[in-house]
Amino acid sequence: MIKAQNLVAGQWQDNLKASTFHTLNPITNKPLPTQFQEASSSQIHDALIKASTIYESYASTSFKVRIEFLQSIQKELNKSSNDILKTYQEESALPSPRAEGEFQRTIDQIQRYIELLEEGTFIQPKINTSGPDLRKILYPIGPIAVFGASNFPLAFSTAGGDTISVLASGCPLIVKAHPYHAGTSALVAEAILKAISYCGLPKEIFSHLGGVSHRIGGELVSHPLLKGVGFTGSLSGGKALYDLAQKREEPIPVFAEMGSVNPILITEKRLLTDKNLSETLANSIAQGTGQFCTNPGMIILCDPQGISKITSKVIDHLSKMILPPMVHINIEKNYLLQLDKLQENEAVKLVRTSSSNSAIGVVSAEDVLKNKKLTEEIFGPFSLFVECKSMNQLKDLVKIIPGQLTATILAHKDDHSELVPLVTQLKNKVGRLLFEGVPTGVAVNQAMQHGGPYPASTDGRYTSIGTDAIYRWLRPITFQDCPNTLLPPILQNENPLKIYRLINGQLTKDTL
Structure with missing residues (x-):
């Protein structure tokens, strides 16, 4: 019950x-x-x-x-x-x-x-016995x-x-x-x-x-x-x-x-050679009816020749999907209201599907650079496709994008030597930087970082x-010249928990 x-x-x-x-x-x-x-x-x-x-x-x-x-x-x-x-x-x-x-x-x-x-x-x-006897651990706050x-x-x-x-x-x-x-x-x-x-x-x-x-x-x-x-x-x-x-x-x-729009940045060669790209992007946009915090809310394309058909292909894939409703009517109402507001912007071409509430927007990089509000999150099965005329314009966009949980660079192997400046830019913007795949789907292990510079989170560390x-939920505390019997067990001379400790700079399980 x-x-x-x-x-x-x-x-x-x-x-x-x-x-x-x-x-x-x-x-x-x-x-x-x-x-x-x-x-x-x-x-x-x-x-x-x-x-x-x-x-x-x-x-x-x-x-x-x-x-x-x-x-x-x-x-x-x-x-x-x-x-x-x-x-x-x-x-x-x-x-x-x-x-x-x-x-x-x-x-x-x-x-x-x-x-x-x-x-x-x-x-x-951590224990240091030279000079004053100092013993340090992290303790619940x-x-x-x-x-x-x-x-x-x-x-x-x-x-x-x-x-x-x-x-x-x-x-x-x-x-x-x-x-x-x-x-x-x-x-x-x-x-x-x-x-x-x-x-x-x-x-x-x-x-x-x-x-x-x-x-x-x-x-x-x-x-x-x-x-x-x-x-x-x-x-x-x-x-x-x-x-x-x-x-x-x-x-x-x-x-x-x-909030996070988790931008995906796609180079020209990758855009023209990756035959699975449109389906991959559509699946990521629609996953969980767009209600993942790592949903790709902005996809930045380097398409100098203007020949890519990626946006129409993504819409085709989204139109074939039947999505569950959003988890609450209030979330859905807010999402649809944000789409309605976006449609009022003449610079943005909004394309909705008839099969569900999924949608994409298409806008030029020039217009995003003039209107930073376009970089804000729309929570739901939506992504804004931003069309760039050059890699330099793409880098200019990165400058105005605020802190994010993730960013993804999808590049052709021939592009790798030219990506160092872009990687340098993005390292200061995100908590997780991907080079393959999509940001939806987060591995749960010690190497994962799910947090980024503000406004992605309040403390990106x-x-x-x-x-x-x-x-x-832990803070450091140091015990100085503390009697052994008053120390937490993990810091006592006998190391009763038999775990590794850093003693005078050496990682060891030894007793003192």
Whole structure:
């Protein structure tokens, strides 16, 4: 059964005076049965008071305990998989293969953190015994709020990469569930709660709060006991939370992953020789009904002769596709409104398909250079094709494009020697630079970077995908001339955890 209440410090709390809301089925646009309660101010306060009280206890848990906890979450999710997947599809209208694939990705992400904890060196133990005895590790920063994303009901939600990185780090967690898939989130929250109980951990380490009002997010971020925020969503939403956090008496970090057009830049030779290019681009534009944060929202073509038929071929491919509806009517309305506004621009030729809401725009580089607003994201199955007359004009475009999650250079092998200046430009603009394929599809491993210079994210030094995401919730602390018995086990002379430590510049498992 789906819980309609809010989970406050490990307890489902009924509040008969609460404002209520329903999720919608995107196919019918009709409300689903469960009437969810919106979190109250007192529930938010209670969740943070109790999370703060238990913080030191949870931060001090061993890696072994956290491994068992994450393994228990995996088991409980698998036990509930049928209900979770059924509700996922009712709330999102995403097809069964996508639902099952995202569920497995969620399980796999948890596994990567289990492996990280087993290896142990992520907290970077460093010891220097010449001069004062200095011993340094990374330590959990305190209670963290994570905002579920609208476009990934599992992988970026209640047991997604953000949340599991928090629990693996040793920080208590408060999830603000996304209202578009509140039922899916509640089922996952119940699985996490069962894992907490099974492992004998304090229930106060986890809260799950719901609601449609911006008040909830504002009160969470403004609460003096909160120590950090994870967010995936729009530029306006992420920037609003960031600004709130910086106005606090004690500012806190907000790691927001926001808007990105993920430009694909195509050289003339690649444009004329790659026979599969139009189909590849169309599939990427339409994937997930255009609701991936790595959707290629801008495709920049170097076509000096003006002979490429790529745009008409892409439209032909898109016209043959039947896409699921977007995950919520509000997202679809906003997308269509943005297309209508774009159509008012005489410089842009907008081509829509009759089979779905997919579309492309075609515009000259000269017009984009005159109107920087054309570089802004339109969230949905859309891409703006920008026609350049030369590589120099393409480079001029790159200068005005703001920070991005990704950029892709698709070039012919004969072009490689001429790409160094372009690569140099793009390195300062993006978090991930591709040279083959398309940006949709993100590998979950330690080498992945999912974050880029503003406005792609609020701090381009960090990632929200891959196990390096854990570093958002840790800070360094050094113990100077500390008695051995008072040191954290990982820094003690005996190295009881038997992991690698950097001792006087040498990586070793030796004792002292």
